[in-house]
Amino acid sequence: MLAKDFDARTIEPKIIEKSKKIIAQTVTQNRKNETFTITLPPPNVTGSLHIGHAFTSVIQDILLRFKRQQGFRTLGQPGLDHAGIATQIVVSKQLEEQGIFWKDLSRAEFIRKVWEWKGKSGGQILHQLTRMGMSIDLERVRFTMDPKSSQAVLKAFTTLFHAGLIAKAKSIVNWDPVFKTALSDLEVSNREEKGTLWHIRYPLAREDGTPSEDFIVVATTRPETLFGDQAVAVHHSDARYQHLLGRRVCLPLTTRTIPLLADEHSDPEKGTGLVKITPAHDFNDFAVGQRHHLTPLNIMDEAGRLISPVPKEFCGLPLQDARKKVLEALESLNLLEKTEPIVHSVPYNDRSGAVVEPRITDQWFLETKKLAERALEAVETGRIKFVPESWANTYFEWLRHIQPWCLSRQIWWGHQIPVWSTPDGSMFCATTEEEAQQLAAAHFQKKGGPVPPLTRDPDVLDTWFSSALWPFSTLGWPEDSDLLKKYYPTNVLVTGFDIIFFWVSRMIMLSLYFLDDVPFKTVYINPLVRDKHGQKMSKSKGNVIDPLDIMDTYGTDAVRLALAGLAIPGRDIRISESLVEMGRNFITKIWNVAKFLEMHQCKGVPQNFDVQQVEHPLNVWIVQKMKVFRRSAYEHLENYRFDLFTQSFQHFLKDIFCDVYIEGIKTCLAGLAPLKALSEILEIRQTAAAIWLEFLKMAHPAIPFVTDFLWSEWGQPDSILTAGWEPEAFEAPPPEKETYCLAELYIFVASEVRSLKGMLDIPPSEKFDLFVKTFSAPEKTFLEQNQNWLKGLCRFKDLHIVDDLPLEKGRVCFVVQERDFCLESPAALDAQKIKAVFQKKIEQLRLDIQKIESKIQNEAYKKAQPQGWAADQRILVQKQNDLAKWQGVKV
């Protein structure tokens, strides 16, 4: 006997345990020879499951389970990302709590600590994913820093290096002065902030370089960088300053003079039209500097403090303090003309919270232009498909304007760059130090000198570099492995739009380069999860929904159902706890259906049963409905419409299976049916069981736990994980069959009767007699034979099939689908109410008729769509008949 409720907490762990084996097996063995692969986006090793992970995981798992059921050899490749900076922060903080400062450790010691930490507390998220029901084989977990992945990274880097695509260059980069490392453009996010625009006087220089009385005014938000100024620029067209071009100005607080240049960068509309050029600390100024051959002057150290050649009294000051002091000094010299509040955007590193400072340093860059061209082509030609398609535009846009990728980071945790150099600046890139030694030996032998000592580049690679190799490195690349042959390219990538640039495009670029193939065929971009008000979830806002918490409260299936139901092809979705509650309610509904079926011996019925052979009208009807719904559910999944998928099976269970079928068969099963109907009861039990099992299979990808549990309860020998439900594998009697049509018709009649009763305020429990005017001989037979279940649906006491329907006291006559009915209720009926209800019916019909008439009177419609026109014509006739009958009904 099933318990009163579905006890998710007890059952879920058992199902997870039970499924492990089959999940692992079906990677390599299943009914079909074809494979289906999803490379799961590797979460940070420091990560803990949040609702965003939960959402994207559910989508991936639905696909995995669906394909596994269809017989594919299904691989969900799990893994973890070493998350360079993020992990370094977490571990540093932990060490600090133990009183250890990472700076006091050697690099090797620190890295050992990180590995220790990973062994103890890293990767918890994988177990959380399993709790979500992710059907992945944890034996296959890979890590971006494991030996195989590291090998792939080395191979990729050296190959790109020797192809001339990776090179070291002195260039301006985004610099994080807190972490003291370079960042890629993508890691910088701008925030609008209130700031100040300071108007500073730069005196014009006399011939001898001394300041004159005259000055120009330069507006800036960053006065402290003036020490790095190498020019002041004005637009060619700006008439105000033409006469000054070629003059030099004195740089305040210094003894230097700098030229006044004409450059298009300067915008006459902005500030004073004069802009100070600081090539070492501004991306635009760097470009201006290159155009005019200015030497960038670095005035900032790695921690963002001012350094020589800045005047002594400013040296060593952090930027904020320097700014104050500079302004004071300018003020005292009367060089500060005015201050103006403005709103401007300031670049931040989200991870450290530091203001990012552009700074010139030596960094490793990957030349991406060529790679991007092929990546563009792969999507343009349809080799890779974005779902929804519009995201391809975002992808195109970025790749068309791609900049070199700054690969190097000045941190310790990550893949160290495999380049060794000698003091003379020769560089040797190799996958091992020995190899680098050999290269160096060969190099210096040619020159005839001894081999100087080699030093490895201290930088590590951007975390996204190893991520970019992930789909193929996890399958064994650079080896020509079996996995790679069978499971590559992968089928679908499921991810958020926020990492189309970071990750998606880079995987495509490098896969095309190294394997001459796309990494995946479809990119499904899932919407971003927000709270119920459309706000981003964040701890500071306190609007975070913790998936683990709500899984505890409502059960995992409920959470999965809520999330899958939200998976619309849009931009963002809103989740609230009440949605999960509704999900839980549906799981309860399933549970109650199971209890009902069990109670009525629909469990353990013989299974050698062909649904095509059913005869009872309700059985014919439900089999047909199941056929329709499983087809649509299947198609929704094929189309990545997880929302419609969950809707379709929920609708099937509640509105079709429960409200009609179960309500209908209740009377048959309750023993009210005549004894001759024993075989009929058996057929009902078998059909109910068959449909029930079909339903469990169909819903399983979204709600694996409850379906798996009940599947086993129903004694199915094979796992639900591999139970297929392809549309073509389920046949039903043709829908034109008379039994089906009559069932459909009288199910509709029943709902009309209930509706009428409701509108007339007749209590549902009130027993009444239903009279039907004979319509046709087969219909009469049908009614005679199917009174019992119709009684269940309409709740009448007796059914009378009559030739005439005289209006008598206590009777209400009505019309459904050209048929005359009459119900006789013992309760007193309110004539006014009846009149009002009937009036409404008549008006609705009139309105419908009007609309259809105007439509079919259109000759062009008749010509263009003869079939639609004819169908409308039939509907019109029927409506007109109904109207005539309604108007004839006496109250």
Place this chain on the structure above:
RNA sequence: GGUCAUGUAGCUCAGAGGUAGAGCACUACGUUGACAUCGUAGGGGUCACAGGUUCGAUCCCUGUCGUGACCACCA
């Protein structure tokens, strides 16, 4: 400044060139042995606005307005 979305019931959102949908909320009724984590019934929308294409537009096209996201710029 550029790009991409989006506007449908009180709320959250589906939808299809041919009679406007669901869930929640709301109203009324109901615990008859699957289910109150429920059931039955009901009310509620000029499908943002203006043009165009079409026999027919809420749907396709153009424009306007509103909203959102991303990229770039930001002296």
